[in-house]
Amino acid sequence: MEDDYEVMGVYSHSLKYEYKLGERGSRYRHGTFWFVRKREEDVYEVRPLNANHVPTGVVKLVSGDEFVQLYTPELEYFQQNTLPCLETLQKKVRLGRRYFNLGRLDKAEQEFCDAVLMQDDSVDGNIGLSDVYAEQKEFTKLRAVLDKLLNIDEVFREEQRHRFNEFGINLRKKELFDDAVRFYSKALEVNEADENLHFNIARAFHGRGKCDLCRKHLNRALELNPEMVEARSFLRLLDTEAATAEKLLKKAEQGQRAALQDRGIRKRKAKLASKPIRFDI
Structure with a gap:
């Protein structure tokens, strides 16, 4: 919190x-x-x-x-029960993050699981587990936790923006583009007027090869913030990629035509060579 x-x-x-x-x-x-x-x-x-x-x-x-x-x-209850439990919860999350940064994924998973057992909808605990499962390539477990996160409204609250943004970026960097798109789509349901969310989901769509959707969200980001340099640069990159792809396609088509023509010439030559030679006596 x-x-x-x-x-x-x-x-x-x-x-x-x-x-x-x-x-x-x-x-x-x-x-x-x-x-x-x-x-x-x-x-x-x-x-x-x-x-x-x-x-x-x-x-x-x-x-x-x-x-x-x-x-x-209920001051006494808060001091004797809730406060110590909150401190324990935060300690487990910190330990889990420390173990994760050290590459000790089993220990990190244990600490994050303990945190989730204490608070089923713990944002930090569930995000920590997602990071562990993504690193372990435990995709079934990852998507189960991701499904839970998508149903925790607190994840997408304004004060959590830096957390869910970082989480979505990590999904994209691990090339989990579909999961990143799901996550950012949910975030956009909560706040559609966030140019950074549109930019980030555009990058995820680009990773999936969905350039039309990528361009759509980049244009929306620029509508919301015309001064967003990153979005303009990305659009120029898309234009360059599209032009390069068109040139490669034309070159490939030219190569195919040339190959067909060459094949036709060889066939005609072979046909002529196979005809018997007639001599007038």
Whole structure:
């Protein structure tokens, strides 16, 4: 949760909410425990805790009046349960990333798996697992985690932009172009007016050989930001590639025609050579 929102702590609620948390939800008195962050002056973000005392990805925004009337601070619970668990979760993610950078993929996978067990929709834990599986070429596991990430709304929130952007770039660099396209397509559903997302998905489409779609997203990026030098350079590259491909195609066609003509000449010569020579006596 690396953003500028102010963490208020854990609060209990006096009424039962309509959320159905399942057996993993931790019940408390007449409701549940909620992890609270202040987004704006009069807007609070509340997220129910799971059985491991850490917040889930289910987010609800409440007004200041509603928050004051219905939510009660639970400082002791936060200090004794949620805070230590959050620190453990962050430690596992850091260790997983450290092991990954050292090339110790088995240890990295173990730490990221532990993080996901604590918080099923952990953005960092699931992205870490995806990086491990991509490196191990465990594509079935990778796509299972990717499917989960595509359904975690928090992945694509504004404050997570640098994370999901880096993740998509890593997929493309590993030549997992289809997966990168899926990821960036989901991000564009959340924020279509982001020129960088259009540029990045254009690169993924280029890797797939889909130059028409690549050009489409580059043009959209320039509509959003006419000063985007990278997009203009990429379009020039596409023009150069297209011109080169056309020249190669013409050369190949010329070669085929020449080969057919040469074959026809050889056939005619062979036919003439096979005719008997007649002499007048």
